[in-house]
Structures are given as structure tokens and as C-alpha cells.
Amino acid sequence: MAFDAGREREFKIVGTRVARPDGIDKVTGKALYGADMTAPGMLHGRILRSPHAHARIVSIDTSAAEALKGVKAVVTSADLTRPDDEGLADIADNCLARDKALYDGHAIAAVAAVDKSVAREAIRLIRVEYEVLPHVTDVDEAMKPGAPVVQSGRSDETVGDSFSENVTSHFEFGHGDVDAGFSRADKVIQRTFKTAATHQGYIEPHACLASVGPDGRGDLWCCTQGQFNVRTICAELMGMEASNLRVTASEIGGGFGGKTTVFIEPVALALARKSGRPVKIVMSREEVFRATGPTVSSSIDVKIGMTSDGRITAGQSRLRYQGGAFPCGTVEFGAQAAFAAYDLDAVQTLGWNVMTNRPKEVAYRAPGAPMAIYAVESVVDELCQELSLDPLDTRILNAARKGTLSSYGPTFNEIGLLATLEAAKEHPHYTAPLGENQGRGLSCGFWFNFGGNTCVSLNLNSDGTVGVVEGNPDIGGSRASITMMAAEELGIPYDRVRTVITDTNSIGFNDVTDGSRVTFAVGLATIEAARAAIREMCSRVAKIWGIDEEAVVWEDGYAKPSGPNAGEFEPMSIAEIAATADNTGGPIAGHFEVNADGAGVSFGVHLVDTEVDPETGTTKVLRYTIFQDAGKAVHPDYVEGQMQGGAVQGIGWALNEEYIYGEDGRLQNAGFLDYRIPVASDLPSIETVILEIPNPGHPYGVRGVGETPIVPPLAAISNAVSRATGVRMTELPMSPPRLLKAMSQKG
Numbered sequence: 001m002a003f004d005a006g007r008e009r010e011f012k013i014v015g016t017r018v019a020r021p022d023g024i025d026k027v028t029g030k031a032l033y034g035a036d037m038t039a040p041g042m043l044h045g046r047i048l049r050s051p052h053a054h055a056r057i058v059s060i061d062t063s064a065a066e067a068l069k070g071v072k073a074v075v076t077s078a079d080l081t082r083p084d085d086e087g088l089a090d091i092a093d094n095c096l097a098r099d100k101a102l103y104d105g106h107a108i109a110a111v112a113a114v115d116k117s118v119a120r121e122a123i124r125l126i127r128v129e130y131e132v133l134p135h136v137t138d139v140d141e142a143m144k145p146g147a148p149v150v151q152s153g154r155s156d157e158t159v160g161d162s163f164s165e166n167v168t169s170h171f172e173f174g175h176g177d178v179d180a181g182f183s184r185a186d187k188v189i190q191r192t193f194k195t196a197a198t199h200q201g202y203i204e205p206h207a208c209l210a211s212v213g214p215d216g217r218g219d220l221w222c223c224t225q226g227q228f229n230v231r232t233i234c235a236e237l238m239g240m241e242a243s244n245l246r247v248t249a250s251e252i253g254g255g256f257g258g259k260t261t262v263f264i265e266p267v268a269l270a271l272a273r274k275s276g277r278p279v280k281i282v283m284s285r286e287e288v289f290r291a292t293g294p295t296v297s298s299s300i301d302v303k304i305g306m307t308s309d310g311r312i313t314a315g316q317s318r319l320r321y322q323g324g325a326f327p328c329g330t331v332e333f334g335a336q337a338a339f340a341a342y343d344l345d346a347v348q349t350l351g352w353n354v355m356t357n358r359p360k361e362v363a364y365r366a367p368g369a370p371m372a373i374y375a376v377e378s379v380v381d382e383l384c385q386e387l388s389l390d391p392l393d394t395r396i397l398n399a400a401r402k403g404t405l406s407s408y409g410p411t412f413n414e415i416g417l418l419a420t421l422e423a424a425k426e427h428p429h430y431t432a433p434l435g436e437n438q439g440r441g442l443s444c445g446f447w448f449n450f451g452g453n454t455c456v457s458l459n460l461n462s463d464g465t466v467g468v469v470e471g472n473p474d475i476g477g478s479r480a481s482i483t484m485m486a487a488e489e490l491g492i493p494y495d496r497v498r499t500v501i502t503d504t505n506s507i508g509f510n511d512v513t514d515g516s517r518v519t520f521a522v523g524l525a526t527i528e529a530a531r532a533a534i535r536e537m538c539s540r541v542a543k544i545w546g547i548d549e550e551a552v553v554w555e556d557g558y559a560k561p562s563g564p565n566a567g568e569f570e571p572m573s574i575a576e577i578a579a580t581a582d583n584t585g586g587p588i589a590g591h592f593e594v595n596a597d598g599a600g601v602s603f604g605v606h607l608v609d610t611e612v613d614p615e616t617g618t619t620k621v622l623r624y625t626i627f628q629d630a631g632k633a634v635h636p637d638y639v640e641g642q643m644q645g646g647a648v649q650g651i652g653w654a655l656n657e658e659y660i661y662g663e664d665g666r667l668q669n670a671g672f673l674d675y676r677i678p679v680a681s682d683l684p685s686i687e688t689v690i691l692e693i694p695n696p697g698h699p700y701g702v703r704g705v706g707e708t709p710i711v712p713p714l715a716a717i718s719n720a721v722s723r724a725t726g727v728r729m730t731e732l733p734m735s736p737p738r739l740l741k742a743m744s745q746k747g
Contacts, residue, residue, distance in 0.1 A: 003696045013488045014700060017637045020480050021499065022251070031251045034207030034223030035282045042209070043072055043112040045271050045281035046119035047264070048126050049291060050101030050108055053135035053357040053665025054148065057099060057108070057128065064125040065111055070118035073275035074126070076109045080266055081239040090326040092237050094360045095266050101130065102150060102325035103357045104666040105290025107263075112271040112279045135357040135665040139322035140299050142166040142356045150355040154327050159352075166355040168327035171335050173408045176346030181314025185305025189382055193375040194731045195714070196658030197297040197322075200364050201649070201677045204253025205288045210268035211278040212238075218245045218269055223252050225259045225473055226512030231504045237266040238273070245269075248503040249473040256475075256649070257363030260512050263292050289670035293362025294659055296321040296330050300375040302338075306383045310394040314346040315339045315407075319372055322354045323361035329353060330361060333448070334368030336408035337711070338376050341395070341417060341444035341603065343404040357665050363514060365646060366447045366707035370653065370714050374732065377443040377715035382728055391442055391719075392430065395605075396421045399444075416629025416693035417444065417603035423689055424605045429625045438611045438622065439724030445604040445628075445711030449704040450515025451596030451697075455508030456525040458486060458533050460588040464575025466490060468499040468529075470522050471510035476706050477638030478518040484634055485523045485700065489530035491557030492574055508593055516704025519634060520695075521596040527699050533590030537577045540584040545569050598697020602704055604628035606647065606712035610720040617740030619655055619721055625687040631695040631703030640688040643709045647686050650713020652678045656733050 025031040062074045077096040082089050092098075097106045109126050113119040134148035141147055147164040155163075158170040182188050208222035218240065224230050227247040235242040252259065264281045271279040283292070301318040317338045321331040331351035338349045349372075384391040399421055404412045424430060424442065434440060457469040468486050472478060483499045490497070511517065538552040541559040545552070551566035552559050558571035581588050609623040626643045633639040656676040660668040669675045694701025714732060722728045727742045 003694050003701050004699050011488060013484050013494050014632065014634050015636065017635065018480065018484065018494050020477065021483060022474065022479060033204055033253050034250045037209045037221045037250065039209060039211060039278035042278045042280055043114060043271070043275055044116045044119050045110055045112045045268055045279045046123050047110045047267060048108045048123045049287070050097065050104065050106040052101055052130055052132050053104050053137070054133040054150070055101045055130035056133060057097060057101060058131055059129045060109060061127040062109060064127070065122040068118065068122050068125060070114040071111055071122045072114070072277060073112040073271045074109060075267065075270045075274060079270045079274065080237045083236045088233060088236050091233055091262060094326060095237070095263060103359050105287065105359065107267070107291060110267045110271060112275050136166070137356050137358055137661045137665055139297060139320050139354050139356060142322060142354050143320060143352065150325050150357055154355065167352050168355060169329065169353045171332045171351040172349070173335050174348035175405065176344070178314045178316050178346045178348045181346030182305040184307070185313040186308040187383055187386055188303065188305040189379050189386070190301065190303040191379055191730055193300045193302065193378065195298045195371040195374065196733060197294040197358065198364070198653050198657040198659070199289060199294040199675065200254070200256040200258035202254030202256060202258055205283040205285060206259070206264055206292060207282040208265050208268050209278060209280045210265065210272040212269060212273040216240065216244060220245065220247045220265060220269060221250060222247065222265055223250050223259060225252065225255045225475060225514060227473070227504050228471060228509050229260065229512045230262055230265055233262050234266050234269055238269050246503050246505045249501060252473050252475055256365050257367060257514060258293060260363055260514050285672065286670045289675065290667050291359055293324065293360050295364035295367065296323050296328070296361050298371040300371065302375045302379045304379045304383060306387060308387055310387065310389045310397050312342060312344055312398045315342065315344055315376065317349045317372065317376060319349065319351040320354060321351065321368065322356040322358065324358040325355055326360045327353060327355065328361045330368040334372035337369035337446050338372040339407035340446040341400055342398045342407065343400045344407060347407045349407065365649065365710040369447055369711045370650065373443065373445060373711050374714035374718065378718055381441065381719040392421060392425045395444060396425065412601070414693055414696055415601060415603055416691050419691050419693055420603055420605040420627040420629055423627045423691060424607055427625060427689065429607050429623060434609065437614060437724055438609060439720040439722065440607065440609050441716045441719030441723060442605060442607050443712035443715035443719065445606065445708050447516065447602050447707040447711060449520065449599035449602050450517045451521045451599045452511035452515065452517050453509055453595050454521040454525045455510055455593045456522060456529045456591070457507060458526065458529040458590040460533060460574065460578050460581070462578050462581070464496070464573065464578045466492065466497045468497060468526060469502050469507055470499065471502060471507045472513045472518045472522055473501055475513050476642055477635060478522060480638065481519045481634040482522055482526050486526050486530050489527050490534065490574065491555070516602065516706040517599065520599050520698055520702050520704050523634065523700070523702055524596055524698055525592040525594055528592040529590040531590065532592060533588060536588050536590065537574070540577055540581070540588065541572050543584055544580065600631060600695035600697050600703040602629060602708040604708045604712060606716040608716045608720050610717060610724055612721055612724045612739065614743060617736035617743065619734060619739065621651055621682070621684050621717070624684055625689065626709060627689045627691065628705060628708060629691045629693050629703065630705045631698065632692055632701040633690050634702060636690060639690055639705050642706045643688045644686045646709025647713050648678055648683060650710050651683065651717060654714045654717040654732055654734060656735055658733050
């Protein structure tokens with residue numbers, strides 16, 4: 001499964017820009033998304049949500065709703081099983097609140113009715129008595145002794161006594177003597193940074209259709225990044241055997257990590273079981289914002305020492321992440337990622353996860369890394385300014401490379417950071433002239449990447465075409481990439497292969513589509529499945545020719561004799577082999593199952609030019625260039641799209657996007673009118689530069705690319721704005737009022 005270093009090959013399909021296999025279905029409206037599925041006798045579900053940030057649920061009276069004509073079922077938390085596993089129990093309590101409403105928008109009860117208007121009326125008839133409790137939504141405030149306690153008894157043994165019960169876990173990484181390192185520095189800068197919670201901003205809201213038969217077997221259709229994960233969670237919350245629940249993933253209208261868990265699916269199943277009819281639930285946009293997971297907000301201290309010639313002598317960071325009303329582990333990723341781009345003798349990162357009265361945090365593309373690296377890269381940039389150093393040369397001097405002991409423990413293998421930095425240095429963007437009120441910023445970015453459990457089946461059809469069956473929803477072009485790798489390995493045209501994503505009953509377990517894992521892990525499994533099919537085809541041909549299997553080789557889609565000694569035989573194509581399969585042993589297929597490792601970390605560098613209007617505080621992004629190591633770009637269009645998409649989301653995070661809570665703890669901007677994501681007029685043409693440093697852990701050298709692009713923009717844009725205005729910004733987003741205030745204070 002390792003990189004085919006000794007097998008020189010020129011790719012014929014991999015690396016080209018073929019048409020996407022789902023393109024026609026999507027532009028013609030044939031593709032089915034979460035809200036598109038219907039069923040005979042279907043009911044409509046609706047959820048009652050808490051109007052309070054923190055309140056004890058004294059009583060729930062559903063009698064009036066149940067008596068309303070057209071209402072077929074009403075459920076509360078009593079209708080869900082609460083598993084012993086803490087993580088699953090938290091999901092259950094998030095889907096339907098048990099004893100307390102923990103945030104504005106927390107689900108309390110749900111109804112299923114014959115139409116949407118009856119469901120709306122039924123929700124209004126449910127009477128809930130609340131005892132309103134003190135709340136806290138800011139991470140620093142939540143950590144203080146005496147802060148309102150979101151949930152008691154959730155702190156683990158890593159947390160000391162100096163914090164409130166809202167602090168749930170603590171992590172520490174690093175090596176060397178940071179105090180000694182700081183003493184060797186010519187300049188030490190320490191800053192505190194704050195970042196707001198931001199939503200993934202997917203266009204398609206959560207939607208599902210559930211049914212449960214009299215025999216207790218269930219079917220669930222939903223928009224998700226992982227149908228197997230949905231099955232595991234929902235089966236537990238319904239008290240079902242996993243084999244009794246089939247989950248089918250629809251097409252997905254964006255996820256970015258936000259659709260890796262469940263919010264409405266167990267509720268729909270509970271309503272379906274109680275009513276005996278299929279139930280469909282589609283979230284409104286307001287519900288998506290109030291009740292599905294954004295990323296964490298953060299408060300971060302960073303201290304870095306540097307010599308006058310640009311060598312970093314020590315780095316230290318303290319990260320405080322709030323993950324909403326339930327314990328989360330995101331700060332661990334942030335603490336690991338903070339200094340990953342640097343080769344340091346002395347480094348320390350400390351992190352604390354904190355609960356607040358906010359929605360339960362969910363992954364958002366490289367969870368935890370963007371805010372940690374924003375803080376570190378901002379201080380590195382400020383040191384370069386103070387010491388009159390070139391920011392790119394300084395990063396090249398300190399860059400992690402093969403053999404570097406990383407800040408979080410492992411020693412790096414082949415990595416592309418230095419190559420991306422050098423490419424940025426040579427690019428004309430870096431030396432292009434700037435005008436008045438304009439600044440140029442840059443930042444390194446990093447993500448771990450992931451492999452995980454993967455199962456692929458590759459089947460040879462009787463006409464010589466090939467079907468690939470896999471279990472990972474396509475959120476970034478993976479169907480095309482997997483099809484390309486299968487065709488490449490088999491030596492047949494791209495249009496002779498079709499890849500389908502199947503339900504949980506039709507293939508072995510697959511992990512969630514996250515962690516930039518699919519092109520790497522499913523691609524690896526597809527290649528190995530293709531090689532298994534090739535071995536079987538060569539075996540069949542050996543039987544036909546009456547020679548040893550070792551005397552048959554596979555080249556460019558044909559079985560051929562390995563040499564003159566093997567005999568004189570005409571090469572046999574896949575179509576010819578398939579046509580004789582009935583007589584040589586039956587169907588031909590290749591399967592591969594793996595818990596893949598060796599995903600290989602990913603690095604990138606972003607360059608950005610901004611212009612700030614001194615009268616309004618408005619920031620305009622003028623030019624943006626991305627440099628990233630893809631290992632091997634299987635489909636360059638998709639790689640470029642991932643790079644550009646991450647940059648766009650980072651631009652929104654840096655300049656405008658934030659969850660805004662009022663004094664009452666309620667979300668003030670639960671909609672795209674008030675939560676401002678970038679639109680086309682906000683963006684320049686984003687240039688991409690793909691580098692290919694093969695990942696040793698993949699046969700074609702592939703490494704994941706989807707998450708790294710969102711990591712550098714926060715710092716790159718902040719550094720550009722700081723250089724344009726002469727004001728070092730330490731809080732995101734840099735919205736016009738916030739930036740104007742900072743410039744005014746500077747005078």
C-alpha cells in the first residue's frame with residue numbers, strides 16, 4: 001500500500017481534468033438531496049426549541065398538541081434511549097433536552113403531523129415550564145471560579161482546581177526548555193487573541209426521512225457526511241440493533257464537517273416509530289444557526305522569542321476553546337497544530353476545553369487549527385516587522401522539514417512546507433507593488449489528515465465495464481477521483497468505470513467523510529481492489545491459455561504473456577475476459593478492506609493583498625494566491641476548488657463572520673441576512689499553485705487537501721490588514737466597526 005517509488009509510470013488518467021460523473025444530474029435537478037425524498041403516507045415533523053440560554057425544564061405538557069386533529073405523534077427525551085457511553089449520551093441530550101435547556105435553540109420536544117401547518121400549530125400548543133438559570137457564553141468568563149455552571153461533574157482528571165466546573169479537559173504538548181529559549185531571544189512578543197464562533201455555512205439545511213416498520217426495522221434517508229456513523233448513533237439512541245437500521249446518504253449540499261453527527265435523525269426515527277408512518281424533518285435556516293454546531297470560539301495567548309537574524313528560539317501558546325454546552329476535544333487539535341510549521345528546540349502548547357451555553361460544537365474543516373495558527377502566525381509576523389525581517393525568508397529559515405521533531409511529538413517524514421514557501425518566494429505576487437492603504441500578508445497552514453476504516457468493492461460487469469461500490473458521501477469530488485484511480489490501475493478509459501455510494505447494508509463499514517481522508521483512504525482501497533481484480537483476471541486468462549498464473553501480466557488494460565517463454569497468445573481485454581467469466585469460475589471482482597494509516601500531514605502557504613478604507617474600516621481583498629502540497633493531484637480541478645473554497649471560507653471568518661449573542665444569551669444573527677458570508681463581489685480571482693511531493697503512505701503519493709486551505713487565511717488576512725493600517729489586530733472578525741475603532745484609537 002506504500003508509494004510505488006520503484007515503479008516508474010506516467011499517469012494517463014490521474015492528473016487530468018475529466019468531467020465530473022455527477023455533473024449532469026446536479027445541473028438538471030435529477031440529483032436527490034436531503035429534502036427531496038418523499039414516501040406514501042409521509043408525516044411532517046417539527047421541533048420545539050428553548051427560548052432560553054439556560055433553564056431547568058420543570059414540566060412539559062404535550063396533551064393539547066396530542067389532541068390536535070392531524071397530529072400523529074409527539075416525542076420528548078423520554079422517547080430516546082440514553083446510552084451509557086458519555087459521548088452518545090451527550091448526542092442524545094443534544095437531540096432532545098433531558099433535564100435542562102442548555103442553549104438558545106436547544107430541542108425540547110417534537111411533533112409529527114399530516115401537514116406542516118398542523119405541525120406548526122401543535123408546537124405552539126406544547127406547554128413547557130422553565131426555571132431560568134444564569135448563563136455564560138464567553139470562554140474566558142466561563143472558566144472563572146463562580147461562573148454559572150453549564151453541566152456539573154464533567155471535568156476530567158487533567159483539570160486543576162483553579163477553574164470552574166465548565167473546564168472539562170486540558171492538554172499539553174511540546175519539548176525543550178522554553179524559558180531558556182526566551183532568554184536567548186533578542187525580541188520576545190506576547191499577545192492575546194480572540195476568535196468568534198463561525199458556522200460552516202452550507203447552503204443545504206439538515207433534512208431526513210425516517211420510517212420504522214412493525215417489525216422494528218428502520219430506514220433513514222438523510223444528508224450526511226457518514227451514513228455508517230449515523231447508523232451507529234441512531235441505533236443506540238433508538239435501542240435498536242445496528243443491522244435493523246439501514247441508512248442511505250443523499251447528495252449533500254455542503255457539509256465542511258458540520259454534517260458529521262446527528263441533530264434531527266433520531267427525532268425523526270422516534271416520531272416514525274411512535275406514529276407508524278414515515279416522518280420527514282427539514283430544518284429552517286434559523287434552526288441551522290441556533291441548533292447545529294458551529295466551530296469553537298477561542299481566547300489564545302501566544303509568546304514567541306526570536307533572534308535578530310530571524311531564528312525562533314522558543315514558542316509558547318495557551319489555548320482556551322469553548323465547544324458549547326457539552327464537553328469537546330477540539331483544543332487538542334489546536335494545541336498540536338499551533339507550532340507545527342516550525343522546527344523549534346523549545347516549544348510548549350497548553351489547551352483547555354470549556355463549556356458554555358452555546359450549541360454543541362461540530363467540526364469545521366481542520367477543527368481547532370485555524371484559530372491556533374492565526375495567533376502564532378500573527379506574532380511571527382509582528383516579530384518580523386519589529387526586527388525588519390523578510391516574513392518569507394524568516395519562515396524558510398525556521399520551517400519544519402523531513403526529520404524535524406514536530407511540536408506535538410512525531411518526527412516528520414516527507415513534507416512539502418519548504419517547497420510551498422520557496423514557491424511563494426519565487427512567485428511574482430510576492431514582489432508585486434502595493435498602493436496606499438494596502439498591505440500584504442502571509443501565513444503557513446497545517447493539517448494532520450486521516451485514513452481510517454474503508455471498504456471498497458470493484459465489480460467487473462459482463463460487458464467489460466467496471467462498477468466501484470464505496471461508502472463515503474462525496475463532498476468534494478471523490479467520486480471522480482476514485483473512478484479515475486480505478487480506471488488508471490485497470491488501464492481502461494475513465495468512462496468505462498462508474499462509482500456509486502451505497503447504503504449501510506450494502507458494503508462494509510466506512511468511517512465518516514472527514515479528516516481529508518476519502519481520496520487518500522478510499523483511493524488506496526480502490527487501487528488495491530483493482531489490483532485484486534487484475535490478479536483474478538490474470539488467473540482466469542492463465543486457465544484459458546493453459547499456462548501458469550505467473551506467466552500472465554497486466555498491461556494497459558490487457559492480459560498478456562509475460563514473455564516469449566510463456567507462449568504465443570493474443571492479449572485479452574477486460575471485455576473479452578468478462579465475456580468468458582461464466583466458463584472460468586463465475587463473476588470477477590476485487591475487494592479491499594483496510595484501517596488506513598500513513599495519510600501524511602499537509603502544509604500550505606497563503607499570500608494575500610488587502611486594502612483598508614480608512615474612513616469606513618472596510619477591507620477589500622485585492623489578490624490571493626495559494627501554494628499547497630497535494631502529494632499527487634488526482635483531479636486538479638477539484639484540488640484547486642478545495643484550495644479556493646477554503647480560502648473563501650477563511651476570508652469570511654477573518655473579516656465578517658461571527659456568532660453574536662445578546663446579554664440574554666440568545667443568538668442575534670441566526671440567518672444569512674445578518675450572518676454575513678462572502679459573496680462573489682467580495683472576492684478576487686484566487687490563484688492556486690499545486691505542488692506534488694509524494695506521500696509515502698499512498699500508492700500514487702496522494703495526501704488529503706481539503707482542510708489545510710482554511711487554516712492560513714485568518715492569519716494571512718490579519719497580517720495584511722495590520723500592515724495596511726499600522727494597527728496589529730488581535731480579534732476576529734475584523735469587521736468594519738471593529739477595525740475602524742482600532743484605527744481611531746491609534747489616531
